[in-house]
Amino acid sequence: MKLDFSGLESSAPLYGGPNELLCDGFSAAPSFDLPVTSDFDGFQKNSIQMVKPAKGTTTLAFIFKEGVMVAADSRASMGGYISSQSVKKIIEINPYMLGTMAGGAADCQFWHRNLGIKCRLHELANKRRISVTGASKLLANILYSYRGMGLSVGTMIAGWDEKGPGLYYVDSEGGRLKGTKFSVGSGSPYAYGVLDSGYKYDLTIDEAAELARRAIYHATFRDGASGGVASVYHVGPTGWTKLSGDDVGELHYSYYPVEPAVVEQEMTEAVAA
Amino acid sequence: MECVFGMVGKGFALVVADSSAVNSILVHKSNEDKIMVLDSHKLMGASGEAGDRAQFTEYVQKNVSLYHYRNGIPLTTKAAANFMRGELATALRKNPYMVNIVLAGYDKETGPSLYFIDYIATLHKVDKAAFGYGSYFALSMMDRHYHPDMTVDEAIKLADQCIEEIRSRLVVAPQNFIIKIVDQDGAREHSWRRTTKD
Numbered sequence: 001m002k003l004d005f006s007g008l009e010s011s012a013p014l015y016g017g018p019n020e021l022l023c024d025g026f027s028a029a030p031s032f033d034l035p036v037t038s039d040f041d042g043f044q045k046n047s048i049q050m051v052k053p054a055k056g057t058t059t060l061a062f063i064f065k066e067g068v069m070v071a072a073d074s075r076a077s078m079g080g081y082i083s084s085q086s087v088k089k090i091i092e093i094n095p096y097m098l099g100t101m102a103g104g105a106a107d108c109q110f111w112h113r114n115l116g117i118k119c120r121l122h123e124l125a126n127k128r129r130i131s132v133t134g135a136s137k138l139l140a141n142i143l144y145s146y147r148g149m150g151l152s153v154g155t156m157i158a159g160w161d162e163k164g165p166g167l168y169y170v171d172s173e174g175g176r177l178k179g180t181k182f183s184v185g186s187g188s189p190y191a192y193g194v195l196d197s198g199y200k201y202d203l204t205i206d207e208a209a210e211l212a213r214r215a216i217y218h219a220t221f222r223d224g225a226s227g228g229v230a231s232v233y234h235v236g237p238t239g240w241t242k243l244s245g246d247d248v249g250e251l252h253y254s255y256y257p258v259e260p261a262v263v264e265q266e267m268t269e270a271v272a273a
Numbered sequence: 274m275e276c277v278f279g280m281v282g283k284g285f286a287l288v289v290a291d292s293s294a295v296n297s298i299l300v301h302k303s304n305e306d307k308i309m310v311l312d313s314h315k316l317m318g319a320s321g322e323a324g325d326r327a328q329f330t331e332y333v334q335k336n337v338s339l340y341h342y343r344n345g346i347p348l349t350t351k352a353a354a355n356f357m358r359g360e361l362a363t364a365l366r367k368n369p370y371m372v373n374i375v376l377a378g379y380d381k382e383t384g385p386s387l388y389f390i391d392y393i394a395t396l397h398k399v400d401k402a403a404f405g406y407g408s409y410f411a412l413s414m415m416d417r418h419y420h421p422d423m424t425v426d427e428a429i430k431l432a433d434q435c436i437e438e439i440r441s442r443l444v445v446a447p448q449n450f451i452i453k454i455v456d457q458d459g460a461r462e463h464s465w466r467r468t469t470k471d
Binding site: 140141143144147169171173174175176177179182188189192 | 294296298299301302305322323324325327328
């Protein structure tokens with residue numbers, strides 16, 4: 001299907017049609033091939049939807065007695081296609097602060113790296129570490145200034161500073177929320193269900209890690225856009241450590257082992273006559 | 274689904290706001306404080322888009338402080354309201370702030386006052402104001418039961434009636450509300466009305 005641009009042609013072409021070698025590019029009528037579809041508008045809408053990052057992920061973080069627990073899945077999807085099962089969605093901003101990735105991967109990686117640079121510059125200029133409040137405010141102001149321009153970032157900044165553990169939710173619409181428990185992404189409602197029912201402030205590190213892992217697992221079970229590996233990180237007074245990274249398929253069988261079928265009668269080989 | 278409303282009483286002004294931070298179907302937080310204390314005798318309840326609300330209210334607060342530092346005296350409530358309206362109007366045709374504001378203040382000379390400022394820079398000095406879906410219920414409740422020079426107890430009772438009505442009639446009603454009051458002793462938090470602990 002070719003669009004008709006004949007109306008845009010200049011009235012007196014300088015060179016005749018068959019003499020194409022002598023034509024310079026400017027006098028030829030502009031045209032381009034369009035895909036062969038019956039419904040071009042629908043096709044255009046669908047292709048934009050496919051490329052638009054839909055925050056297909058599950059990330060969560062919560063504050064408890066021993067610090068902050070941060071967990072995420074590792075699947076990247078483009079519409080119905082799983083483009084990767086091993087994406088690092090927990091970004092290490094500096095040794096005592098973590099950021100989570102939901103939305104456009106490039107946007108999150110770039111702006112978290114940029115935030116890391118700004119935090120280091122703050123440390124050098126002020127001879128003290130930046131607080132989690134300050135770091136999240138820096139990121140929120142940057143994202144606010146790009147509002148409406150198509151950035152897609154849904155991130156949590158988790159860290160430990162002089163005031164203790166800190167957790168902020170920052171997104172590309174410019175919102176910034178301080179809280180003790182957040183989950184972001186398409187799988188977040190599923191994760192919230194498990195997280196809210198199992199959460200207590202007085203969890204031990206192992207119990208909290210298991211709660212985080214379980215919440216990610218349940219979200220990946222129900223949400224098609226989440227899967228891969230459930231990574232769990234802990235942020236304590238001395239910085240962050242990676243606690244575990246378990247494939248959610250294997251987690252499924254460890255939580256719900258396959259019962260061997262009970263056999264009532266076994267068939268035996270008939271003796272050959 | 275955000276609700277902010279306020280009213281003027283005898284020697285005080287009251288602002289009530291919900292405290293939910295919502296993203297499509299998810300409630301991220303139900304104890305978000307949306308009533309900013311602008312200075313010692315001014316309260317600003319704001320509702321609207323997440324980033325705009327925080328950024329605009331903080332911008333106004335810092336500018337009000339700056340005026341105070343530069344000139345040695347604080348702005349009156351009327352002056353602060355007009356400043357806010359001017360900022361919203363200037364930004365309206367370029368980069369509009371989607372925030373609705375109820376400004377309550379107490380001035381020594383003029384007493385308590387309440388201002389209704391919406392996102393297209395409308396400014397009205399009023400006795401009672403409300404924004405959001407909750408306004409459909411709160412405004413008529415206040416029109417019926419409000420009278421000038423109410424005491425604090427009467428005003429709190431009316432605010433509670435409005436909250437009850439919003440809770441029972443609004444399909445996705447906010448869980449918790451915060452009440453702040455400003456009078457000659459200053460602006461302060463009065464109380465919360467909770468259904469969930471967060």
